[in-house]
Amino acid sequence: MANNLDFDPNETITLEILTYTTNVGDACKSVVQEAMEAIGGQSSYRANVLERLFRDVQASDFHPYLNGNNMHSLVKEFLKGIESTKF
Secondary structure, X not given: OOOOOOOOOOHHHXXXXXXXXXXXXXXXXXXXXXXXXXXXXXXXXXXOHHHHHHHHHHHHHHOOOOOHHHHHHHHHHHHHOOOOOOO
């Protein structure tokens, strides 16, 4: 996608990158959640690496464009051909 970082930034590439980042963040949260459920209560102790991973993957929600409402809005504007002012 980035062609060895030889690309011209534009709204299409930005939207693709944000979409991939959102999907990866959601997948990571899901995997960590399933691992915590499999291990049970001990996964919430600071000594357990899953506790740290849980906190780390939750940070993906703090990116301003990666929460669901912003992404849906960006995708909708892009598909309708509306020039976004959010970038």
